Amino acid sequence: MPSERALGVAVVGTGKMGADHVRRLRHRISGARVRAVVDIEAERAKTLADAIEGCAAYTEPAAAMAARDVDAVLIASPGPAHEAALLEALDRDLPVLCEKPLTPDAASALRVLDAEQKLGHRRVQVGFMRRYDAEYMKLKRLLGKGELGRTLMLHHRHRNPAMPEWFTEEMLINDSVVHEMDVTRWLLDQEITAVTVHKPASTSNAPAGMSDPQFVLFETESGALVDVEIFGHCGFGYQVQAEAVCERGIVRMDDEHGPRLTTADGRWGGRVTPDYLERFEDAYDREVQAWVDATRRGETTGPSVWDGYAAAAVCEAGVLSQREGRRVEVDLIERPAFYQ
Amino acid sequence: MPSERALGVAVVGTGKMGADHVRRLRHRISGARVRAVVDIEAERAKTLADAIEGCAAYTEPAAAMAARDVDAVLIASPGPAHEAALLEALDRDLPVLCEKPLTPDAASALRVLDAEQKLGHRRVQVGFMRRYDAEYMKLKRLLGKGELGRTLMLHHRHRNPAMPEWFTEEMLINDSVVHEMDVTRWLLDQEITAVTVHKPASTSNAPAGMSDPQFVLFETESGALVDVEIFGHCGFGYQVQAEAVCERGIVRMDDEHGPRLTTADGRWGGRVTPDYLERFEDAYDREVQAWVDATRRGETTGPSVWDGYAAAAVCEAGVLSQREGRRVEVDLIERPAFYQ
Amino acid sequence: MPSERALGVAVVGTGKMGADHVRRLRHRISGARVRAVVDIEAERAKTLADAIEGCAAYTEPAAAMAARDVDAVLIASPGPAHEAALLEALDRDLPVLCEKPLTPDAASALRVLDAEQKLGHRRVQVGFMRRYDAEYMKLKRLLGKGELGRTLMLHHRHRNPAMPEWFTEEMLINDSVVHEMDVTRWLLDQEITAVTVHKPASTSNAPAGMSDPQFVLFETESGALVDVEIFGHCGFGYQVQAEAVCERGIVRMDDEHGPRLTTADGRWGGRVTPDYLERFEDAYDREVQAWVDATRRGETTGPSVWDGYAAAAVCEAGVLSQREGRRVEVDLIERPAFYQ
Amino acid sequence: MPSERALGVAVVGTGKMGADHVRRLRHRISGARVRAVVDIEAERAKTLADAIEGCAAYTEPAAAMAARDVDAVLIASPGPAHEAALLEALDRDLPVLCEKPLTPDAASALRVLDAEQKLGHRRVQVGFMRRYDAEYMKLKRLLGKGELGRTLMLHHRHRNPAMPEWFTEEMLINDSVVHEMDVTRWLLDQEITAVTVHKPASTSNAPAGMSDPQFVLFETESGALVDVEIFGHCGFGYQVQAEAVCERGIVRMDDEHGPRLTTADGRWGGRVTPDYLERFEDAYDREVQAWVDATRRGETTGPSVWDGYAAAAVCEAGVLSQREGRRVEVDLIERPAFYQ
Structure with a gap:
């Protein structure tokens, strides 16, 4: 595509993340235009599309991808819908930015892995946006310099004020810890080989039946x-x-950002960001901009389908450990040369 | 202008700041296109323009402003060239983002003030980019809430590793402290009435004849x-x-960003950013994006010509205090209703 | 004993810790006098005693305890020598401050437990000095207030620059982690029920054959x-x-004490204390002062023989886990009413 | 005096500071005994003395100093009573620890200076206890090493939650800023040559007629x-x-001590100590211990009468600047060789 024309993007899924990406593509990202929005709820897609000049609404990802001015696809639909949309996009050789998880399990991730290898070049970037967070980037740079020697341990903390009602205990692994899985693999540049999940005493804030917090060990x-x-x-x-x-x-990466307040009760300190959209706002921007820029150059960079597959496999091991209370080894296929 | 067409920008001046703004408009800012670059050195302008699709080179700001696809002007030439370019842009009713200082002294700033008032609506935004820095924005928000009561004192620290050779002692006031002047006026929402400059013992790192550091008091x-x-x-x-x-x-706004390192010499801590482009990178982006967005809506927001004039007047008082070693009162004209 | 007369103390063991306690009793602690020093190396005891007015040298703890002006005993000899000295002191109903470990294993600790119960009142305080550290004390106070709810997890970090040559892998548990064991029991006011020791990749700074760092889980x-x-x-x-x-x-208890330095290499930060004597100097002082004060009032407070026994039992489980790479449950006798 | 006998101390003044020093000498300081307490209110002195074995009550400092078992004097009476007690002690060649201020003005301080010089050796230590604070000591050490080069500026912050009713505006200088005066002289090892006091907008918490905060410049x-x-x-x-x-x-010396709390309102941070007794508790202990130790060795160390005089002279200049709103030069006599 001509590098000076804006990239025409179809956004699949218009829920919380999808809508946020539409806003981002329109107002923060240079060089992109939202040309199509897709949602199984036709009305929702139409309302959104009507507010954007030159943007059409669809209920089927395939239809949107077939549109003349769509150059690339951003997938933000629920996880179970990813595989079909990914295979469709690969079939049309369209660049994709796919929100994590790539797919809900390792088996389906392997099918996407196969499809991309058959296509013969990378087209899919997985939305592990922490790789674009300024602090993680500095941490990676420091570890990469070699001055600190080998990394022996990583301690992660991942805390949320509360989870939505429909959030299950398995999602603590599949939707939350999956970020630490990817960050660990990326920072250390190696695979995770085993997972153990421990369940400490649970907070009374957790819904009945959910053990929370949990403490996960990776080897x-x-x-x-x-x-x-x-x-x-x-x-x-x-x-x-x-x-x-x-x-x-x-x-150590900590949370001492922004102003420090000393108030009338004699306390000094700062404030913890209330949610991940505020904490990682810049990371999301940087991620999508990087994807738009690479796509306009005709390349695919960033987290690959292999990264998405590895995360799915580690998540499966994690959920098993969570369920059975024991250490579970991670079973990965041999890494294809294509993804070396 | 139709809101979906990208804003055509002429960048006047292609030195360090100008070139950085060209890069920003092309790769970070949504909704803008660089249509013209202006430099008195024709060769430099041409080399830069040739690398950008649809961009022409000029040696005269007026010629660039006359181009059909130029909708707005970003002035990043040396201070003494600002007045003529500003008056030209106002004459053509073009929106301007003008790097600080507005003009080099209060008298010339007043002429710009008059021209804009005659035009009858705001068209000039001055480049005080700290107002767009995330930390200053949080500080402003905290002070504005009223919970902390009136502000009695502000302590500022502004340190540079070193200055270029051509940097004079007066520039410590006119180019550096001018930021604290504007930030003070903006945070407190009031004018500065007097300035006193103190000169402590000087570092041996300072060039001969320059007293550095200096300690400035505003009332x-x-x-x-x-x-x-x-x-x-x-x-x-x-x-x-x-x-x-x-x-x-x-x-308190401090410098504890990014990772904290503990190293083999037993020290823990972080790193100070080496220069203002790294420290305020996001602020520059936010500033130019805000200007592009407002301009496309047909508005002018951000620091006004009045803010540029007030800074020039306080700088004049500061340089006088620096020279004569005494407290100098700031002499401002009455604030026109137009800028209330 | 009359409360205004200084407490006459016999110090058993004159190695690094013993000599430090002698210095402390003489120059930091109010109300105590060193009346006897004991060491199996007669010459070392004599040299030390000669420098102190009114102080005699002994090679046998029992002989020192029999001296007319000895009111209390501070045991700082190697762990294997503790049991005999403790039983001797209990036999004479003398108050004891015994450096940790109480004894090297749970079985011998139980014999001391029995002896003190037969005596019918507490006479032994174990030297878990972190309970006297200002920061741990504040942490305990905060947890005890109840405002934070139940404690679900504790994360400890315990790092040393290097260990002496003779330090074995088991001592990582018995001499180092034993502090976290006691602090955990004290902060949470409950017993440890199981231990698992993990061995990450080892630093090349560790001596051959020692796995270091290790990562220990308590339930x-x-x-x-x-x-x-x-x-x-x-x-x-x-x-x-x-x-x-x-x-x-x-x-969180961290290590941001003392001045913060910003230096010519652009780093800001502080300094980690080089050893435990500097880090816990005030805690040692507070511990010994508390012991002297309680003893002069005729009481025994502070960590009890039960605490020493519990630490020994958890250490045994820890060393087993370290050796066999599995989770080991801790086997404690039922807590005697005497120590409730 | 024989070094193993405890130092017999007379404490003059039994108000807040005096009572605190009595407690300190009895329970924290090694090697001292309170043998006499002096207060113009006979009843108060008697009640206090009765609670201490071997301690007598007096209403006259001279009578206490004449007692057989009094070896040294700690003066904690109100400032105007200091001169007489100091001269009496010097007349008897008794070591003195005198709470700041040495005396209320420069003229009276000079009389004490003369008396000590006539005596021919130092006997008076002034109670500038910040010199014994661990953090100021580290700061002094860092500056003294020479690695940081010359000190060009010092920024001090000194904040209290509130002052007692009887606290006057002049006392902001004489009782509060006097600490920064001494610390400045001590850290930089040089005299203060001029003082300017600025009065910003005043807090509505200040009593009517008091301008608070104030901002003081020393040269x-x-x-x-x-x-x-x-x-x-x-x-x-x-x-x-x-x-x-x-x-x-x-x-930079800051206030990030103790545990860091993150609470349910999403704030992280610590707590500012409520008063100077908590903040400087260890400094007071170290100061009195140092005085007791030096005195038992027959020496006088610590802040001298010259330091007390210099503080009085700077305070006089400060109060004048405060009153007249101008820069005031400090007029010091030439430093006697005795105090070099």
Whole structure:
């Protein structure tokens, strides 16, 4: 495509994340235009499309992808709908930014992996947006320099004030810890080999039947030990922290941003961001901009289908460990040369 | 202009700031296109324009402004060239984003003020980009809520690792402290009434004849006392801090961003950003995006010509205090109703 | 004893800790006098005693305890020598401050437990000095207030720059993690029920054959999950941190003490204390002062023989887990009413 | 005196500070005994003395100093009573620890200076206890190393939640800022040469007629510029901070001690100590212990009469600047060789 023409994007799914991406593409991202929005609820798609010049509404992803001015697809529909949309886009050789999870399980992820390999070039970027967060990027850079030696342990904290009603215990792994899985693989540049999930005493804020917080251990190829505190109903804010313990130093990412207030009750301190959209706003922008820029150059970069598949496989192991209370080894296919 | 067409921008001046704004408009800002670049060095303008599709090169601002596809002007030429370009743009009723300073002195700023009032609506936004910095914005929000009571004092720190060779002692006021002047006026929503410049013992890093650091006191209409440590050759990084002392609490903006490192020498801590482009990168983006968005809506928001004039008047008082070692009162014309 | 006469103390063991306690009793602690020093190396005891007015040297604890002006005993000899000295002191009904460990294993600790119960009142305080550290004391106070709800998890970090040559892998548990064991029991006011030791990739700073760092999980009676990073050769300083994750808030003890330095390389930060004597200097002082004060009032307070026994039992489980790589349940006798 | 006998101390004045020192000497300080307490209110002195074994009550300092078992004097009476007690003690060649101020004005301080010089050796230590605070000590050490180059500026913050009713505006200088005066002289090892007091808008928490906060500038012999924010009614806690701006780095002493709390309202942070006794408890202990130890060795160390005189002279200049709103030069006699 001519590099100076704006990239025509079809956004599949217009829920919370989809709508936020539409807003982002229109007002924050340089070089893109929203040309199609897709939702199984026709009315919702139409209302949204009507407010955007040159944008049409669809109920079927395939129809949107067939539109003349659609150059690329951003998938933000529910996870179970991803596989069909991904295969359709690969069939048409269209670049895709697919919100995580790639697909809900390892088996379906493998089918996407196969399809992309048959196509012969990368077209899918998975939406692991923490790789675009300024702080994680600095952490990666510090670890990559080699000055700190090998990383021996990673300590992660992942806290949410509360979860929506429909959020299940398995989603603590599949929707929340999946971020630490990807970040761990990316920071250490190696695969996760085993998972153990521990269940401490549960907060009374958690819904009946959900054990929360949970404490997850990952083992990696090099023997690094990674722990993740996932706390879905901590009550106070959205807190994402990471600490890398290396042979020659320690790096910590914390939450001391913004102004420090000292108030009439004698306390000093700051404020924890209330949710992930505020905390990672810039990361989402950077992610989508990077995808638009790469796509306009005719390339696909960022987290790959392999990364999406690996996350699905580790999640499966995690959910099994959560269910059976034991250490579970992760079973990955051999990494195709295509994704080396 | 039709709101969906990209805003055609002429960038006047292609030095460090101008080139950075061209890059920003092309790759970070949504809804704008660089249609013209202007530089008195014809070759430099042409080289830059040739790399951009649909962009022409000029040596005269007026010629660029006359081009059919130019909707707005971003002025980033040296200060002494601003007045002519501003008057030309106002004459053509073109929206302008003008890098600070508005003009080099209060008298010329007043001429711009008059021209805009004659035009009858705001068209000029001055480039005080700290108003778009996330931390200053939070500070402003906290002070504006009223919960902290009146602001009694502001403590500012403004440190640079080193200044270019051609940087003079007066520029410590006119180019550096001018930011604290504007931020003070904006945070407190009132004018500065007097300035005193103190000269402590000077660092041996300063060039011969320059007293550095300096310590500047502002008094404001409400009697708030504001101190600014300006340090041009502190040797280690670019540090911008602010602390508001209020009746019912204190707010501090500090430099604890990014990862915290503990290293083999037993030290823990972080890193100071090396320069203002890194520290305020997001603020510049937000500023230009806000200008593009407002312009496409047919509005002018952000720092006004009055803000540019007030800064020029306070700078004049500051340079006089610096030179004569005494407190100097600031002499402002009465604020026109047009800028209320 | 008359409350205004200084407490006559016999110090058993004159190695690093013993000599430090002698110095402390002489120059920091109010109301105590060192009347006897005991060491199996007669020469070392004599040299030390000669420098102190009114102090005699002994090679046998029993002989020192028999001296007319000895009112109390501070035991700082190696762990295997503790049992005999403790039983001797209990036999004479003398108050004891016994450096940790109480004894090297649970069986011998139980014999001391029996002896004190037969005596019928508490006479032994175990040297878990973290209970006297200002920061742990504040942490305990915060947790005790109840405002934060139940404690669900504790995250501990315990890092040393390096260990002496003779330090074994088992000592990582018995001499280092034993502090986190006691602090956990004290903060949560409950027993530890199981221990699992994990061994991540090891630092190349560790001596051959030692796995370092290790990552220890405790489970407690209420189901709280406690993790401890013990790192014996982290290379840079002595770092002790703790974070309590509660139902209604989180408390963190960190290492941001003392001045913050910004230096010519653009880094800001502080310094990690190099060893435990500097980090816990005030805690040792407070501990010994509390013991002297209580003893002069005729009481025994502070960590009890039960606390020493419980630590020994948890250590045994920890060493077993370390050796066999599995979760080990802790086997405690029922707590005697005497120690309720 | 024989070094193993406890130092017999007479405490003059049994108000808040005097009673606190009696408690300190009895329960925290090694090697001292309170042998006499003096108060013009006979009943108060007697009640206190009766509770201490071997301690007598007096209404006259001279009578207490004449007692057989009194080796040294701690003066904690109101400032106007200091001169007489100091001269009496010097006349008897008794070591003195004198709470600040040495005397209420420069003229009376000079008389004490003369008396001590006539005696021919130092006997008076002034109670500037910040010199014994762990953080100021580290700051002094860092500045003294020379690695940071010359100190160009010092920024001090000194905030109190509120002042007692009888506290006057002059006392902001004489009782509060006097600490920053001494600390400045001590850190920089030079005299203060001029003082300017600025009065910003005043908090509505201040009593009628008192301007609070105030902002004080010191100039020093080397040209360093020192600013002090003194805020008597800041409303929230006792906050003492200092920042040294040097040629090759910056050191900051802040208030991030103790545990960091994140609570259900989404705020993280710590707590400001409520008063100076809590903030400087260890400093007071260290100061009195140092005095007792030096006195038992037959020496006088710590802040001298010269330091007390210099503070009095700077305070006089400060009060004059406060009253007349102008810069006032400090007039010091030439420093006697005795105090070099």
